[in-house]
Amino acid sequence: MNKLIVILLSILVFKVSGQENVNKFRQLKDKLATPNVYRTASGAPGHQYYQQQANYEIDVVLDDNRQKITGKEVVTYINNSPDPLEYLWLQLDQNVRAKGSDTKKVKTGQISKNKDLNTLYYTLKTFGEGYYEFDGGFKLTKVKTITPNAFDSFTVNKTMMRLNLNKPLAPGDSVKFRIEWYYNINDRMEIGGRSGLEYFREEDNYLYTIAQFYPRMCVYNDVEGWQNKQFLGRGEFALPFGNFKVNITAPSDHIVAATGDLKNQKEVLTKTQISRLEKAKKTYDNPVLIVTQKEAEEIEKTKATTTKTWTFHAANVRDFAFASSRKFIWDAMAVKQDGGDDVMAMSYYPKEGNPLWEEHSTRAVAQTLRTYSKYTIPYPYPKAISVNAKQIGMEYPMICFNYGRCENDGTYSDRVKYGMITVVIHEVGHNYFPMIINSDERQWTWMDEGLNTYLQYLTEQEYQEDYPSRRGPAHKIVDYMKGDKKMISPIMTNSESIWQFGNNAYGKPATALNILRETVMGKELFDYAFKKYAQRWAFKHPTPADFFRTMEDASGVDLDWYWRGWFYTNDHVDIAIKKVIEKDKKDYKKALKELNDVQKKALKLDEDFFIYQIDFENIGGLVMPLIVEFTYEDGTKKTHYIPAEIWKLTNDEVSKVFVEKKKVKSIALDPYLETADTDISNNYYPKKVVPTKIEAYKLKEAQKKSVLERVGK
Amino acid sequence: MLLKNAYILLVAALSSFSLLHEYYVSITTIQLHQNGAVDLTFKFVAHDLEKAIELETGVAIQVDEQDQLTDSILETYIKNHFEISGLEEANYLGREFNLDETFYVYFTARYDTTLSKFNVRNTLLLQTFEAQENITHINKGTTQKSLSFKRNLTNYTVNINE
Ligand SMILES: [Zn+2]
Numbered sequence: 001m002n003k004l005i006v007i008l009l010s011i012l013v014f015k016v017s018g019q020e021n022v023n024k025f026r027q028l029k030d031k032l033a034t035p036n037v038y039r040t041a042s043g044a045p046g047h048q049y050y051q052q053q054a055n056y057e058i059d060v061v062l063d064d065n066r067q068k069i070t071g072k073e074v075v076t077y078i079n080n081s082p083d084p085l086e087y088l089w090l091q092l093d094q095n096v097r098a099k100g101s102d103t104k105k106v107k108t109g110q111i112s113k114n115k116d117l118n119t120l121y122y123t124l125k126t127f128g129e130g131y132y133e134f135d136g137g138f139k140l141t142k143v144k145t146i147t148p149n150a151f152d153s154f155t156v157n158k159t160m161m162r163l164n165l166n167k168p169l170a171p172g173d174s175v176k177f178r179i180e181w182y183y184n185i186n187d188r189m190e191i192g193g194r195s196g197l198e199y200f201r202e203e204d205n206y207l208y209t210i211a212q213f214y215p216r217m218c219v220y221n222d223v224e225g226w227q228n229k230q231f232l233g234r235g236e237f238a239l240p241f242g243n244f245k246v247n248i249t250a251p252s253d254h255i256v257a258a259t260g261d262l263k264n265q266k267e268v269l270t271k272t273q274i275s276r277l278e279k280a281k282k283t284y285d286n287p288v289l290i291v292t293q294k295e296a297e298e299i300e301k302t303k304a305t306t307t308k309t310w311t312f313h314a315a316n317v318r319d320f321a322f323a324s325s326r327k328f329i330w331d332a333m334a335v336k337q338d339g340g341d342d343v344m345a346m347s348y349y350p351k352e353g354n355p356l357w358e359e360h361s362t363r364a365v366a367q368t369l370r371t372y373s374k375y376t377i378p379y380p381y382p383k384a385i386s387v388n389a390k391q392i393g394m395e396y397p398m399i400c401f402n403y404g405r406c407e408n409d410g411t412y413s414d415r416v417k418y419g420m421i422t423v424v425i426h427e428v429g430h431n432y433f434p435m436i437i438n439s440d441e442r443q444w445t446w447m448d449e450g451l452n453t454y455l456q457y458l459t460e461q462e463y464q465e466d467y468p469s470r471r472g473p474a475h476k477i478v479d480y481m482k483g484d485k486k487m488i489s490p491i492m493t494n495s496e497s498i499w500q501f502g503n504n505a506y507g508k509p510a511t512a513l514n515i516l517r518e519t520v521m522g523k524e525l526f527d528y529a530f531k532k533y534a535q536r537w538a539f540k541h542p543t544p545a546d547f548f549r550t551m552e553d554a555s556g557v558d559l560d561w562y563w564r565g566w567f568y569t570n571d572h573v574d575i576a577i578k579k580v581i582e583k584d585k586k587d588y589k590k591a592l593k594e595l596n597d598v599q600k601k602a603l604k605l606d607e608d609f610f611i612y613q614i615d616f617e618n619i620g621g622l623v624m625p626l627i628v629e630f631t632y633e634d635g636t637k638k639t640h641y642i643p644a645e646i647w648k649l650t651n652d653e654v655s656k657v658f659v660e661k662k663k664v665k666s667i668a669l670d671p672y673l674e675t676a677d678t679d680i681s682n683n684y685y686p687k688k689v690v691p692t693k694i695e696a697y698k699l700k701e702a703q704k705k706s707v708l709e710r711v712g713k
Numbered sequence: 714m715l716l717k718n719a720y721i722l723l724v725a726a727l728s729s730f731s732l733l734h735e736y737y738v739s740i741t742t743i744q745l746h747q748n749g750a751v752d753l754t755f756k757f758v759a760h761d762l763e764k765a766i767e768l769e770t771g772v773a774i775q776v777d778e779q780d781q782l783t784d785s786i787l788e789t790y791i792k793n794h795f796e797i798s799g800l801e802e803a804n805y806l807g808r809e810f811n812l813d814e815t816f817y818v819y820f821t822a823r824y825d826t827t828l829s830k831f832n833v834r835n836t837l838l839l840q841t842f843e844a845q846e847n848i849t850h851i852n853k854g855t856t857q858k859s860l861s862f863k864r865n866l867t868n869y870t871v872n873i874n875e
Pocket of ligand 1: 426430449452
């Protein structure tokens with residue numbers, strides 16, 4: 001009854017006022033899910049929060065002659081939810097490469113005007129539906145229950161598979177089943193992919209980076225039910241946690257790198273390798289080589305006909321991946337971390353990566369673990385691996401695949417070096433987002449890419465002062481933010497529908513967080529809240545609302561306006577100094593005379609004063625703090641920091657009065673480019689001409705020459 | 714990033730990876746000075762531009778390499794894809810690469826100061842990237858006109874005095 005009255009009243013109010021509340025500081029209630037027993041209004045897991053568990057025992061054989069994976073798995077799925085489950089869903093990710101997959105069908109394109117071979121090849125392969133066909137995808141050979149009578153049939157729906165349970169799986173119960181399969185490994189260099197093979201033609205060798213290689217359980221939770229949104233290629237993964245026991249059978253001359261602890265090193269490593277590994281566990285300053293380049297070059301000359309089986313166990317991970325090659329050089333070092341156990345940082349790379357990789361890979365891994373654990377939680381796994389894989393960057397728990405190759409003569413440019421360190425930091429960083437703080441990538445790319453790119457920026461700056469970071473600083477997002485609004489999606493857009501993926505899901509959220517930290521909240525409040533989010537949601541499944549709420553709840557800063565503006569709209573920052581009115585003591589002669597002595601003393605009116613009214617205009621739409629720098633006539637400067645709440649009543653124009661003791665010569669708004677203001681030409685009083693890039697270039701070039709050279713003598 | 718084989722780059726264009734490189738935004742600034750001089754600044758993301766040039770010409774360049782061949786390939790590519798009416802003597806001035814992958818190419822030119830109407834065509838990178846957007850600013854005195862070029866929107870007529 002009461003509810004009804006409220007609704008009627010509110011309808012009445014809207015009728016009367018004739019407008020909706022569009023104030024940029026209105027609360028986010030309409031956007032965030034209603035808090036419940038699973039997720040609280042404070043952003044923490046609720047008292048009845050649950051998550052499912054999937055444990056895997058996998059035997060997988062890598063066939064180097066046929067470039068094929070054959071696998072068997074026993075999955076134990078535990079229903080921790082309060083709901084009886086009538087069916088189970090698994091992900092068959094390899095099916096994106098199956099003949100006739102939707103991924104290719106829904107790809108759009110145009111016929112190129114260029115008629116050269118490259119373009120033709122590209123067009124046919126990429127868009128030529130039915131033309132270029134690789135026989136990929138899972139070939140299932142067995143899907144059988146082990147738990148008696150659990151199910152008799154299953155249904156494959158493209159990249160998803162449903163097990164049709166005979167009776168619902170009750171809360172607290174578990175089911176065990178066996179799946180067997182094989183698939184042809186895709187050539188990454190020909191048809192792409194997050195995993196696959198790279199072929200080294202000159203020496204007839206392969207380097208395998210293997211992932212999404214087994215049918216994986218979908219997530220079932222309070223937010224999505226079953227997350228069984230089809231895999232089209234871009235929106236990545238959502239996976240439950242579990243324990244893995246994996247046996248990998250590979251040619252006996254291969255070195256295998258994988259998620260988890262190696263359980264049978266005596267069977268697969270030489271005595272020398274084991275003792276080098278022991279030494280690495282106690283070496284904190286430099287990587288120790290376990291397989292040297294010389295040894296690897298010797299091994300890759302021949303091919304073993306026998307196999308070896310490597311056994312890895314991993315606890316509480318959401319996935320498992322591995323790499324295998326006879327080309328691998330292998331190094332490792334130990335990393336100390338505050339409040340956590342020592343961790344091994346490791347790298348596996350072919351000679352083509354050296355000397356760049358032996359110099360930087362493992363060190364970049366170590367730096368990532370140190371920085372990320374400082375801002376989130378101590379790294380909880382025993383190791384973090386970086387594997388060299390041409391052209392890609394892709395992450396899995398404890399292991400990631402990263403590009404970066406040297407020229408044939410072993411040289412490399414700064415550009416290649418920084419590209420490689422950047423990708424290593426980024427992919428190792430993904431151990432935290434989304435591997436540990438396990439958000440739903442299929443739904444929200446920014447939750448892992450954005451948060452990860454933000455910490456990647458901090459790590460890069462700690463790896464080296466003035467590291468040439470591509471994303472993070474406010475001014476680097478300006479070009480994107482000032483683009484055509486018709487081409488910009490809000491950050492809160494599903495992964496498959498985002499325009500300008502890199503800017504939208506990586507650059508903008510990372511920059512938004514960096515600005516929030518440095519310009520809005522301050523490092524202390526931000527860092528505490530961000531860490532709290534990581535602690536609360538480590539080994540759980542957070543949603544955007546859990547992040548937004550935690551950042552507010554833990555810091556005591558109302559951020560609804562910030563989330564709304566930066567994450568739910570495509571507005572940009574363009575704040576202008578519209579007008580400045582100047583007055584000084586002389587203008588108030590008459591009024592001053594009328595003040596009594598007490599008033600005069602209180603206002604310290606024996607000193608000079610100057611009064612400035614500045615009218616600020618919000619052109620871009622995003623409300624932001626005002627950073628106002630006065631430069632006085634004597635050359636000194638003072639900065640006024642005014643919180644964004646100055647816009648709380650009028651969002652598009654505000655006036656502010658400043659009383660200064662010294663006469664002001666000029667005024668600058670956001671002079672150090674900390675708000676991502678897209679047009680700084682309206683940020684100065686009096687108007688200031690900012691030299692253009694080309695003018696600066698001409699000056700620089702001119703300075704390289706003497707005056708006589710400049711005049712042509 | 715350092716790939717010499719065109720086919721490999723082609724594939725890169727169709728795969729999506731965790732560390733995304735495609736940015737799909739370029740910025741062109743045309744500064745018309747009162748004395749008839751024109752400054753043209755093209756800002757790209759370096760690897761996007763390299764990929765586009767390689768796809769179109771089959772030639773793999775590295776914009777951080779200082780050689781005249783790279784200069785002439787860049788000049789040709791930009792002149793093929795960018796046109797503004799009424800401009801004369803467009804000269805390639807130089808380029809600047811930064812390790813954060815931003816890349817600038819500069820041209821200078823002359824124009825007839827009595828002109829106020831310009832036809833602008835900008836097809837830079839558009840064939841390569843579906844989501845490419847080329848923001849183009851034309852400045853004269855205190856007037857600024859901003860245009861946004863996309864696959865299905867490659868020509869504009871702009872009047873700087875309006
Ligand atoms: Zn990523």
